[in-house]
Amino acid sequence: MTVFDLAVRGGTVVTARGRARLDVYAAGGRIAALRAAGAPGLDARQVVDASGHYVLPGMVDSHVHLMDPGDEAREDFPTGSGAAALQGVTTIVEHTHGWPVTTVERLREKVAHLEGRSYVDYGLAAHLWPEHLDQLAPLWAAGVTFFKIFTCDTHGIPALGADLLLDAFDGLAAVDGTCLVHCEDNAITAAAEARLRAAGRTDGWIVPEWRSRAAEEVAVTTVALLARLAGARVTVAHASTPDVLDAVADQAKRGAPVAAETCPQYLLLREEEVANLGPFRKFTPPARIRSDDEADRMWAAFNTGMVHHLSTDHAPASRDHKAAHSIWDAHFGLPGLDSTTPLMIDAALRGRTSLERVVTAYATAPARRYRLAGKGDVAEGRAADLAVVDPDVTWTLDDATVHSKAGWTPYAGRQVRGRVVATVLGGRLVAQDGQLLDGERSGRFLAGPGAR
Ligand SMILES: [Zn+2]
Known part of the structure; x- marks a missing residue:
């Protein structure tokens, strides 16, 4: 049985085409399988529980x-x-x-x-x-x-x-x-x-x-x-x-x-x-x-x-x-x-x-x-880049929540619903619960479509 690198299970996947309850499996940096949420039989080394959450590209x-x-x-x-x-x-x-x-x-x-x-x-x-x-x-x-x-x-x-x-x-x-x-x-x-x-x-x-x-x-x-x-x-x-x-x-x-x-x-x-x-x-x-x-x-x-x-x-x-x-x-x-x-x-x-x-x-x-190949969608064969959103959290944007060197936000004081609770890049968790996880900073340069 194939063991995938990462599974994001139980969430509602939202794409430009609509939404569906799907488990997302990643291997080799790509989305390798999409299955109806809860379908048994697939295994992964790391699992993100997305129950009650949205899974966006x-x-x-x-x-x-x-x-x-x-x-x-x-x-x-x-x-x-x-x-x-x-x-x-x-x-x-x-x-x-x-x-x-x-x-x-x-x-x-x-x-x-x-x-x-x-x-x-x-x-x-x-x-x-x-x-x-x-x-x-x-x-x-x-x-x-x-x-x-x-x-x-x-x-x-x-x-x-x-x-x-x-x-x-x-x-x-x-x-x-x-x-x-x-x-x-x-x-x-x-x-x-x-x-x-x-x-x-x-x-x-x-x-x-x-x-x-x-x-x-x-x-x-x-x-x-x-x-x-x-x-x-x-x-x-x-x-x-x-x-x-x-x-x-x-x-x-x-x-x-x-x-x-x-x-x-x-x-x-x-x-x-x-x-x-x-x-x-x-x-x-x-x-x-x-x-x-x-x-x-x-x-x-x-x-x-x-x-x-x-x-x-x-x-x-x-x-x-x-x-x-x-x-x-x-x-x-x-x-x-x-x-x-x-x-x-x-x-x-x-x-x-x-x-x-x-x-x-x-x-x-x-x-x-901009022809960023594989990006911007959740579908088999696309990059395993995902944002998992908890819609039930309400929080307030303020300067203390800013990671940019700016140290301030023009939207301080605005209450917002929903929060990104996990970010996946190429099948690897790079952020979870407000913490950056990728100590190596493994983001890659994407050569443009005219590159020879
Ligand atoms: Zn500009």
């Missing part, structure tokens, strides 16, 4: 910044990937603006540096800089997951204007590559910044005035149009409003291989919070929701699939940093890996969305879009 977060190498005081791979593993995220795609991968040599250096530093599997994205467009094909062949592109000068990364965007998208289409585009119009944001600085403004409202809805919508409309003209697989990063999602959908309907990502901050945080919380709500695009009606429209977009997938855009800065700097000087960004799975499970258990939709948006869809 390990989550796939395709937009995180762990700043390693780059700015390890803000985050590093051991802490950031540890936060991921504790919350059921088993695959990430990482890129760091302070140490951008712009050449094949930089990619090799980063891959070597990260050996043994990650609790979860990871792909790496490259930055496409104006003076490095010739690196697109070699970087794709060297195994990056996607290219990050900015339409505005932000985080020290130079913008690509419409001319260079079209060149980049043509280059991507030629290699069947894919990219993630941060969309804010450079001229609109630069003019707003100059006006706000000249007026001597230092209040929190400068963030949504500087990084305006108009700036985002203009850039998204242009990017989605160019994606159609080039036939390039383009993802619009962190879509913040239903109008932005409409602009993406318009071009998708006309045949553009374009899709939109959003993040919990655009479903759950309100624009007005920046007035009191200043740097602690400085991220871009900023939170846009002004009313319950707008929140309902974003959730409807999430539930109907207008939001193709979800990510954190995890970009932490410490509480001390945020508290010590002005609204102009503080880093952009929020921590997200500690809170995203809890918030989305809570939303599902409260009926705002469904677990099937959460699994689709935060595992299956990003794995498919």
